[in-house]
Amino acid sequence: MYTQALDIHPQLATPRVASADEHKQAQFEDTINREGKIEPRDWMPAHYRKTLVRQISQHAHSEIVGMLPEGNWISRAPSLKRKAILIAKVQDEGGHGLYLYSAAETLGTSRDQMLKALHTGRAKYSSIFNYPTLTWADVGVIGWLVDGAAIMNQIPLCRCSYGPYARAMVRICKEESFHQRQGFESLMVMMQGTPEQQAMVQDAVNRWWWKCLAMFGPPDSDSPNSEQSKRWGIKRISNDDLRQSFIDATVPQAKALGVSLPDPDLKWNEERQHHDYGSIDWDEFWATVNGKGPCNKERLATRVKAWDDGAWVREAALAHANKQQARQTKEAA
Ligand SMILES: [Fe+2]
Ligand SMILES: [Fe+2]
DSSP states (O other): OGGGGGGOOHHHHHHHHHHHHHHHHHHHHHHHHTTOOBOTTSOOOHHHHHHHHHHHHHHHHHHHHTHHHHHTTGGGOSSHHHHHHHHHHHHHHHHHHHHHHHHHHTTTOOHHHHHHHHHTTOSOOOGGGGSOOOSHHHHHHIIIIIHHHHHHHHGGGGGOSBHHHHHHHHHHHHHHHHHHHHHHHHHHHHHTSOHHHHHHHHHHHHHHHHHHHHTTOSOGGGOTTHHHHHHTTSOOSOHHHHHHHHHHHHHHHHHHHTOOOSOTTOEEETTTTEEEOOOOOHHHHHHIIIIISTTHHHHHHHHHHHHHHTHHHHHHHHHHHHHHHHHHHHHHO
């Protein structure tokens, strides 16, 4: 009889609930092991969801805060061509932010929640954007090195186990590769110019190099969450391995440009078949992550102001949507 189910003692009912959960967990793990994709409606462990919300929203914030240092140079670009390229690039970064906020929303967190976390300083974004862009060469170096490091970090994310994130990353990586090339090309032109232009490029490389290496995050020995993320197919390659690949790929590019990289310990290690490099200043990295970088306050204030200034647009769009809906309801009645 179906009513029997109502009589089950809670203690007897517990194992049935547990086994249903175990079944879902097993299905989830099976998908991960088969290299399949977890989709928004699929069951997932709460910690997997939380890790992804943190990572994707942090990534989205980095894209939109990342618009600021370069946006600073749009009105001062040295030619119409460079201005058009820079506008397109900064606009791309805004688009990346939007894909990523949408991907994070599929996990059940709202954009308002994510932005509130950013605006109140609870959410992090990539610390590289807390440094100033002092000269036009910084714009080229950001394209070459910062976008270059981002590509190295993001290509493995195209294979992330969470479907919406992986799919967003495919398009983002294509655009990032344009960003990297435009930066390199712009520096190449400057390196063929006057000694002042060459010095400006070298100075920008000197200021950004170490910060770019820190972009890959703390050494593997200090990254406690990495192992779990690897098991879940979120993170594919460790921080140190990504950093090493970036260095190995960038050294010949620096040579082609004719700039030196500011690290006396940087040299090819025949045995390892990789470059050795000097030690990164992690104290500076953590100080910047924790709000003490040269531009943290300015970046956050700019984002908050943009949000406040845009309030009337959001209100108008909402009023318009409500009016449309009321009209449709009236017509349907
Ligand atoms: Fe981007
Ligand atoms: Fe980019």
